[in-house]
Amino acid sequence: MAKNRKTPDMNLPVWFDGQNINEALFCEEFLHERRIIFTNGAFFTPDGRVTDDLPLRGEIYDKLKFCAVNNIPRKITNILEVLKLEAQVPDFPPEQDRIHVFNGTLLLNGTFTEGRPAIVRSRLPVVYNPDAPAPVIWLNFLNGLLHAEDIPTLQEFIGYCLIPSNKGQRMMVIKGNGGEGKSQIGAVLSAIFGTNMKDGSIGKISENRFARADLEHILLCVDDDMRMEALRQTNYVKSIVTAQGKMDLERKGKQSYQGWMFARLLAFSNGDLQALYDRSDGFYRRQLVLTTKEKPVDRADDPDLAEKMKAEAEGIFLWAFEGLQRLVANNFKFTESDRIREN
Structure with missing residues (x-):
């Protein structure tokens, strides 16, 4: 059978x-x-x-x-x-001459191509809309927060974070006495950068040799409330700010490896970023320090302000891109007011 x-x-x-x-x-x-x-x-x-x-x-x-x-x-x-x-x-390798956005690819020269045919390292969740209205709420917020001559520096720095490049060789610290609303900036940036931005701690990066690997592939790391104690060592922070190309990265229990590093650091603080032992000019020269205006005594805070500004993401993106184009035209030298130089 x-x-x-x-x-x-x-x-x-x-x-x-x-x-x-x-x-x-x-x-x-x-x-x-x-x-x-x-x-x-x-x-x-x-x-x-x-x-x-x-x-x-x-x-x-x-x-x-x-x-x-x-x-x-x-x-x-x-x-x-x-x-x-x-x-x-x-x-x-990262492409430093273009920004991949939700609806296509924008070159630094302003040329835009619709669609997403290629595999990319990072894509921002924001839509490129050249006709987006000016972000009025955002600009009014910045006028109330920062001195007028410091706003172009912030504009250039946010634009700088849109591309995977460390040519600017700077990190940014925005300091105030508290309550000015400076951390709203981080909430708004999350709408533009999405998963390409992460919350982190400058203190942890300086102390923990594994913290750098967490920033691999990330465009922007925001420290929302920077610790006030001075950094014991600054070499990890300096190496991230100045990384050109690949860097030695370590993960727990694994062999170290070479990885692309282009995370820019942005910190909000109630004081200066100090080093305990590093007295070199290099550590302080790599910081762009913006000081906020005093908070008006009679100001009524809007609990929905961050959501209103997030709704202007398309306009804020155009504003940041304008800052990036200015920075590139100026050979990655940031606009610095006398106040920033003194800081």
Whole structure:
């Protein structure tokens, strides 16, 4: 009597034989359908770096769920590991002459191309709209917060953070006595930078050798309330501010490696960023220090101010881009008022 041999089902995908999943073939097919690469320790797509792999796991699960195989979560983890090998490219250098935004790519010369055909390192969630109205609420807020001659410096610095470059060789500290509303700037920037910005601590960066690796691929690190004690060592902070190209990075329990570093540092503080032992001119010269105006006694604070300014994100982006173009034209030398030089 002939054995009841199972014939392959023509409707099954090439990577599934009815019982087992061939992970390499699955990854091959997945990469035909999905533009994704793996390099510098991360996946990148036309939307930028994959900061959370849950949606990617969801896509893989959607393709696998009809297969009656055991332990699908572990299978998905295995497939992700194989995908790293299949999608690997040697390197993915940052492009310093363009900004990838939600609806396309903007070159530094102002040329805009719609669409997102290419895989990119980072994509900002803001839409480029050359006809966006001026960000009136934002500009009024800055006029109340900073001295008029210091606003162009902030404009250039925010513009500087839009591209993956450290040519400006500066970090920014905005200091006041408290209550002026300076930390609202960080809330507004999160609407422009999205996952390309992270909250951090200058103190932690200076003390913890693993903290730098957390800033890999990040455009901007904001310290919302900088600690007042002087930094014991400044070399980690200085190396981030001046990094040109790759830097030696370390993660806990792993061999150190060379990674791209272009995170700019922006800190809000009630005092100066001091060094305990570093008395060199270099440490202080790398800081752009803006001082806020005194808070008016009779000012009524608007609890919805940050949300109103976030609604002006398209206009604020154009304003920052104008600052970036001015900075580039000035060979990455920031506009500095006499007050900033004294600081």
